[in-house]
Amino acid sequence: MIDNKYGIYRAELDYPVHPDLMDWSKLYPEFPNKRVEFADVGCGYGGLLVALGELFPDVLSLGLEIRVKVSQFVMERIKALRLQEPGKHQNVACLRTNAMKYLPNFFYRGQLKKMFFLFPDPHFKESKHEWRIISRSLLSEYAYLLCEGGLVYTVTDVPDLNQWMVKCLDEHPMFERVSQEELDKDPVVPKLWDSSEEGQKVTRNDGPKLLAVYRRVADPFDSS
Amino acid sequence: MASITGNKEILAVSGGNSVYLLERKNGLLQTLEPPVEDKEITTKKVPKKGETSSEHADKHMACAALSSCGRYLALATCRGTKCLLIWQLEGQTWSLISQRPIGRAASKIRFTNSASRVLIADKAGDVYSFSVTEPTKEKEWLLGHIAMLLDVTVSDDEKYIISCDRDDKIRVACFPNCYNINSYCLGHTSFVTSLSFLPHNPYILVSSSGDGCIKLWKYLEGKELLSIPVNKYVPALDGEILPIKQCSVFQVSPDASLMSVCIGSSSKCPIFKIDGTDNLQVKLLCTIGSEDQEVWWTQFTRENSMLLMKNNKMQPVEVWSWDENYDFLLNQNETELYVKHSDAFQECFSCPSIPSMLYRKNYDEPADKVKKHS
Numbered sequence: 248m249i250d251n252k253y254g255i256y257r258a259e260l261d262y263p264v265h266p267d268l269m270d271w272s273k274l275y276p277e278f279p280n281k282r283v284e285f286a287d288v289g290c291g292y293g294g295l296l297v298a299l300g301e302l303f304p305d306v307l308s309l310g311l312e313i314r315v316k317v318s319q320f321v322m323e324r325i326k327a328l329r330l331q332e333p334g335k336h337q338n339v340a341c342l343r344t345n346a347m348k349y350l351p352n353f354f355y356r357g358q359l360k361k362m363f364f365l366f367p368d369p370h371f372k373e374s375k376h377e378w379r380i381i382s383r384s385l386l387s388e389y390a391y392l393l394c395e396g397g398l399v400y401t402v403t404d405v406p407d408l409n410q411w412m413v414k415c416l417d418e419h420p421m422f423e424r425v426s427q428e429e430l431d432k433d434p435v436v437p438k439l440w441d442s443s444e445e446g447q448k449v450t451r452n453d454g455p456k457l458l459a460v461y462r463r464v465a466d467p468f469d470s471s
Numbered sequence: 472m473a474s475i476t477g478n479k480e481i482l483a484v485s486g487g488n489s490v491y492l493l494e495r496k497n498g499l500l501q502t503l504e505p506p507v508e509d510k511e512i513t514t515k516k517v518p519k520k521g522e523t524s525s526e527h528a529d530k531h532m533a534c535a536a537l538s539s540c541g542r543y544l545a546l547a548t549c550r551g552t553k554c555l556l557i558w559q560l561e562g563q564t565w566s567l568i569s570q571r572p573i574g575r576a577a578s579k580i581r582f583t584n585s586a587s588r589v590l591i592a593d594k595a596g597d598v599y600s601f602s603v604t605e606p607t608k609e610k611e612w613l614l615g616h617i618a619m620l621l622d623v624t625v626s627d628d629e630k631y632i633i634s635c636d637r638d639d640k641i642r643v644a645c646f647p648n649c650y651n652i653n654s655y656c657l658g659h660t661s662f663v664t665s666l667s668f669l670p671h672n673p674y675i676l677v678s679s680s681g682d683g684c685i686k687l688w689k690y691l692e693g694k695e696l697l698s699i700p701v702n703k704y705v706p707a708l709d710g711e712i713l714p715i716k717q718c719s720v721f722q723v724s725p726d727a728s729l730m731s732v733c734i735g736s737s738s739k740c741p742i743f744k745i746d747g748t749d750n751l752q753v754k755l756l757c758t759i760g761s762e763d764q765e766v767w768w769t770q771f772t773r774e775n776s777m778l779l780m781k782n783n784k785m786q787p788v789e790v791w792s793w794d795e796n797y798d799f800l801l802n803q804n805e806t807e808l809y810v811k812h813s814d815a816f817q818e819c820f821s822c823p824s825i826p827s828m829l830y831r832k833n834y835d836e837p838a839d840k841v842k843k844h845s
Contacts (some may be wrong), residue, residue: 264639265657347617348638349656375614384596384615387644391652401648420650468648 262349269353274340275307283307283354286392287363288346288380291444293321293339295365297328298442302434306360310341318343347378347385350392357394361435366399366445369408381412382395383419390421393463398425401459402439404449409457420468422461430460472716473532473819474768475780475788480543482778482788482809486534486680486819488550490566491498491812493739495787498808500815503565510601531576531594532822538586539773543603545589547577555580555589555601569606573599579622583629590632592620598634598649613649615783616642619829622666627673633690635663637829641678641689646677654693658686662829664715670722672748677730679713681829685732687751697751701732704755705741713737714825720745721771729756731769732778740766740779742799757796767824776802780819 248292263269272279285303290310296328312318315459321341328336344353368381376382381401389399399422401412430436440446440456449456472487482493488503531549538544541623542567544558558565558705575593578764583601588599596616602608616637625632625646631653632646641656641663661681667686669675676690685699702712713735720730723744730743746752760766764783771777777799778788790802790808 264660352641352657356654382615383612383650383687384617387614387650387652390650391655420648465653466645468645468651 262344262352264352265354265434266351266355266432268441273310274342274436275337277337278307281307282358283309284358284360285309285363286311286346286354286359286361287315287365289364290321290341291317291365293324293341294443294446295363295438296321296341297324297336298341298438299435300336302305302336302438303416308339310339311344311346312341313343313345315343316461347380347460350388354392356391358398359392360394360397361399362389362393362399363439364399364412365439365443366403367408369405370406371404376411379408381415383415386419390419395463395465397463399460399461399463400435400439402443402446403457404454406457408445409459413459414460416461421464421466423464425460425462429456433460436460472824473780474535474717474770474815475778476521476535476770476776477535477706477772478537479774480541481535481537483544484533484780484788484816484819485533486816487821488533489543489549490533490535490813492544492808495808497806498805500812501565502815503544503546503556503585505546505551505554506558506567506570532819533617534577534591535592536582538579538582538603539584540586543582545580545582547573547580548593549576552576555591557589557601557603557606569601569603571601571607571610573610578620581624581647583625584627585629585840590623590625592623592634594619596620596636598623598632613647613827614642614644616640621662622670623665624666626668631690633666633676635666635678637662639680639682640665641666641676641688641690643676643693645791654691656686656688656690656693656695658688658698659684660694661714663706665717667718667720669745670720670728671724671726673746675751677718677720679715679718679732681825683712683715685715685718685730687745687752690692697753699743699753700759701741704743705734705737705739705758707735716824717768719770719777723797729771729793731771733766733769736765738763738781739764740769742797744775744797757799759791759799765824767820782820784813786810787813787819 284306285308287296287310290312296310370379403409474537475484484491492501502683533549534547536545542560555571557569561566575595577591577593579592583756591599599608599610600611604761618637620636623634633643636658639659643654645651659680663680665679673831676688678686683702687697707713716733718732720727720728726748727746734739738760739758742756744756759813764781764835768780790805791799793799
């Protein structure tokens, strides 16, 4: 069954039953004792992923992509980059998986420091809103995976989707919006536009650039 | 799936779109069902494309639950306007105190320990809470999975809510702040069908799954303590691993509990004894059920008896008890009381005990799919 025009197959994907069983050495052979800290969910062609790797040489970044062809492209791209520039790009990798379903199979509680959601599928129809990658259900899962102080970056050029994501994040008790002042100092923010393929396209077309960044905070319920 | 539960006075069998109450003293049958106007809507319902009307009606079963105090009975209907009905026992009669729409078909319905709320886990993956004390209050969304839910339960201290889904996951979240996920219990390799707390150590969770295993977990840490491959104890005829439909647990001493297990299409119901509070040990006590009829549900009641529901025209409901050596005996007298109601229960067996939609469809090679599609 083909899910949609992008050719996403509803195939069941390989995933570890438990994070303990995940073999990361194939993805990051040079970093046997490090854990992934940044996750780019729906990494597309991997532009941001590669930029993150260069910006944070000591941090492992993982791109997650469900489309077969696209994820294969990113894997090949990383392989080629590693050959071209030996010693570099060892801290980035791409995995084909369904992030909506299997993130807790890959990562432990509080393992992630940053999660990126760049130009997610807008799912315009109202009946499809629950399938958006930012939803009240999935935010609880992201709050579980992120450490306290961890960040969620969302970027879109669709105003409706931006409003939806902001609403979901505002309403979730474990997320708090990051101020513009702080974003101005964040070295990642400019990369969101100039490194990702989608971001470059929006810049070319002079489209709207809608960014919302939220911090994972402690559960207010525990202190009340 | 049709289910059975009960206490000292009554047994409640849910199936079709209603719940059947059996009086244990005299075997009298009472049927509680949605008010008539809803039934009319049911008959008018247009079946979806590709479904005949009977298929539509048989796709889901109503779910029922009895509060631990025995004063409330809840039913989530599955046809027409799907709704939650709550009855309260006043003297000898059950009166309907609440009727609220639920939206999606329910997979499991449970009262919290204090019976202040009813929780519904639904096929769309969400858990909703309905107040019992305020019978007209709207439902409250608690949490959501990205897969069909099969069970939900709240710890006795009402601090944690645990839900399990078609995608092998057991999620432990805080309660009532359900947006805060505490842990996942990961280890099953197929859908997770039921959840219970080990009665003699409520920090341990018991789960059953389509992978044929019962697992025991330290759920706050998401740590697997023990896995029981039930087919090792009760092999199927052709060596196939049968899914576990559900299990029920009952405390027999400060450091031991009994567990009855309902397996796939099997006519056998194994009874295990789980010993120890931390260092757990499991042994098979016996296997009950001898005829060829499939066991549909097994449930311990609070009063030292075990209920068995079988797809058997002669004896749809069996009541079992045990002696000090854990020898299980059929309560012949009581079981015979229910024989005359077997016709009423036929509807309970009208849809498969394990819906095929729980199984993953395996699409191996995307290339194959493209070919088939074109």
